[in-house]
Amino acid sequence: MTMDAEFYSRVADRFGGYFSDAQSTDVFPDGRPDAAFDELVAALGTPQARLLDVGCADGRRLLQTSPAYGAVTGIDLSPSMLECAERYREEAGLRHVAFELCDAAATGLPDGSVDVVTSRRGPLVAGEFGRVLRPGGALVYMGIGEQDARELKETFGRGQDFGSWNGRPLADEVAGQLSEAGFTVTRSQAFRFEEFYHSADDLDTFLQQVPIIEDYDPAADKEVFERYAAAATFDGRIRLPRHWFIVQAQKPAAARPSDA
Numbered sequence: 139m140t141m142d143a144e145f146y147s148r149v150a151d152r153f154g155g156y157f158s159d160a161q162s163t164d165v166f167p168d169g170r171p172d173a174a175f176d177e178l179v180a181a182l183g184t185p186q187a188r189l190l191d192v193g194c195a196d197g198r199r200l201l202q203t204s205p206a207y208g209a210v211t212g213i214d215l216s217p218s219m220l221e222c223a224e225r226y227r228e229e230a231g232l233r234h235v236a237f238e239l240c241d242a243a244a245t246g247l248p249d250g251s252v253d254v255v256t257s258r259r260g261p262l263v264a265g266e267f268g269r270v271l272r273p274g275g276a277l278v279y280m281g282i283g284e285q286d287a288r289e290l291k292e293t294f295g296r297g298q299d300f301g302s303w304n305g306r307p308l309a310d311e312v313a314g315q316l317s318e319a320g321f322t323v324t325r326s327q328a329f330r331f332e333e334f335y336h337s338a339d340d341l342d343t344f345l346q347q348v349p350i351i352e353d354y355d356p357a358a359d360k361e362v363f364e365r366y367a368a369a370a371t372f373d374g375r376i377r378l379p380r381h382w383f384i385v386q387a388q389k390p391a392a393a394r395p396s397d398a
């Protein structure tokens with residue numbers, strides 16, 4: 139298992155999936171990114187369409203959009219996340235959905251065998267996604283932006299994509315990678331929002347659930363955590379500014395003989 143998969147397996151073993159019970163009240167001036175993502179993915183579905191979701195984790199988000207498709211495969215590198223996903227799939231009674239332990243970089247799927255690929259804060263492997271998509275097929279990617287939890291990372295002096303706030307926007311990086319792989323980028327949308335954690339315990343739990351500070355250690359990081367919490371507390375709640383983005387792209391349709 140890679141470090142990444144080990145992290146997510148620990149999360150799944152501890153929380154029974156990808157989500158914890160950390161309580162926050164969230165404010166979405168640009169709309170809810172997860173809802174926007176679901177809407178885009180559902181709109182691309184048909185009863186015949188095949189969907190591949192990479193980095194599906196516990197599959198709960200994928201199961202919500204899966205009824206719009208005829209066949210759905212979720213892949214992940216974390217066996218524990220996939221065990222949870224299979225349990226949620228069974229509970230939902232969705233037989234057209236399958237989960238597989240598989241690397242997004244080498245799916246083993248035939249060329250052009252998928253209508254839509256999604257990755258929701260999962261890996262981006264533009265070449266492999268372009269290979270498995272049929273001509274005209276779509277990719278919907280949700281990523282974490284360069285301004286995400288910036289003040290937290292600055293206080294800790296480390297974290298996911300630390301310092302990237304000074305560089306090229308990560309949405310542009312993604313769009314660039316997709317264009318280089320032959321995709322036509324059709325949408326790039328940023329979502330800035332704020333989470334207000336109800337208590338220090340809630341923020342602490344959340345930081346153990348996500349890799350914002352990949353090696354977060356509640357004991358070793360106690361002093362820096364308390365410093366952040368004190369500076370970011372407003373009306374008794376601890377503010378965490380977030381930045382996500384959605385990039386949608388299309389694989390060009392095959393040229394017709396008359397186009398030659």
Ligand SMILES: C[S@@+](CC[C@H](N)C(=O)[O-])C[C@H]1O[C@@H](n2cnc3c(N)ncnc32)[C@H](O)[C@@H]1O
Pocket residue numbers: 142143146156192193194195196197198199213214215216219240241242243257258259260261
């Ligand atoms: C942030 S979580 C995504 C959660 C999920 N998509 C959701 O929205 O609920 C990232 C997931 O990607 C998986 N992952 C990371 N690298 C991967 C790879 N190369 N192939 C497949 N899955 C991968 C991790 O194991 C993890 O479960």
